Amino acid sequence: MNSLRFLGYLVLIGLFLSALAGCRHEPFMMAEDDDFMPIDTTVVDTTTVDTMGTDTVGVPCDSTKIYFERQILPILRSSCAFSGCHDATSAQDGVILDNYDDVIRTGDVRPFDLSGTDLYEVLVDEDEDDRMPPAPRSRLPASQINRIATWILEGAENLSCDVTNQGCQTTDVSFSAVVKPIIETNCQGCHSGGSPSGGIDLASYSGIKTRADNGQLLGSIDWQDGFSRMPQGSPQLDQCKIDQIAAWIADGALEN
Template sequence: MKEIFQQYTGFIMLFGLGFFMACKHEIPVQPAPENPSNNNPVDTGQPCDPNTVYFQRDVLPILLSNCTMSGCHNATDREDGVVLDNYANVMATADVRPGNAGGSDLFEVLVEDDKDKRMPYGRNSLTEAQIQIIQTWINQGARNEICGTSTCDTASVTYSAVIKPLVQNNCSGCHNNSLASGGYNFSTHAGLVVAVNNGRLVGAVSHAAGFVPMPQGGKLTDCQVSQIKKWVNFGALNN
């Protein structure tokens, strides 16, 4: 009788273990990006592809400008546990699902119809172009890639084609119609020229001594700083 009980008990234990393992495998596993554990971007060694969205160049400036100010998604305040100040934190806290923008919280909150849930909260929503950048980046795999160094074009720097989109992605989150941080509103050419004329624009973006470095939490590329300087030196025209 004892032997029968032991055999029965062993059967139950094996059955339970098999059942547990089967259930464990039923839990969906989210595919991880190629380099999920660090902030070091993967250099593809290839020229920049106009059809590819690069995190450091295209996505991070939008997040820094619109989402990491005081009280929001920075490393200090960590609103709702979400931090959007670098690649590793974005991937760890923002529920980004590579290849599936529609199922990623980072994208869903940008297109939310309910104003109480839409981000950035209590402020102007991102532009359609900015939302498209983030959507495309996620759908392309949410990778942390950089492209090969390309020639910096400072020969044809115009406000409409170069400066306006540069400022919109990197500065408009803090300097807009709703939030003119420091008294500066960069949503128009005239507003930007105010910072040009007093020297604060070039001083801030070049991180010169005596100026508050901008953008907040980041830095423009050397090429972008050169483009701004070129535009300023030629009269900061509305061209």
């Protein structure tokens, strides 16, 4: 009887130890050959708007939005970010206006707040000694000031879009709707006012027409040999803009 009881105890102890072993959890360890892939932060998500200022593949341009690289930066480069003023080398008063980050930082741009944004305030300042661009340069056209204001009020973002699939209208190109806005945005900052750069005044149709007829306008923006590359110190205009101006010139450079 005692032997049977002892044997029963041994069986119970064995069952208890087996159960205890079954409840143990091995610590979690990542094996060296596990298929673990870290997030690749260098891959650009092309399904969303790229805020780095480069073209975003597959994202069509929205006519209701302001794109900094295409619509704001060319104005600043033409009118402000040149040698002796607000390029990276001169940085007058500590202000640099040749790239998005520096425009936001040194131009004291406050999204959604015009009155608190120095970049806007100097454009509309009534004091000729304080306004920018400084005399004898002309004030920015109202259309450009309004564009900058709209950009700030919309959040001063660095949106970009893909223009490769947008098509380029090169037939019946209008001076007033196409050519003039291109030149206003990219050229008139230097080539207007009391002392236009190089003595070339592009603030009027007649001035633009003269340079179109003698080949200087297309030669400069197309970066052809023998011509000064324009816009000076800035990237070349995108091919669509060059093609549109070329088409307008080929059609007689009309004031249409």
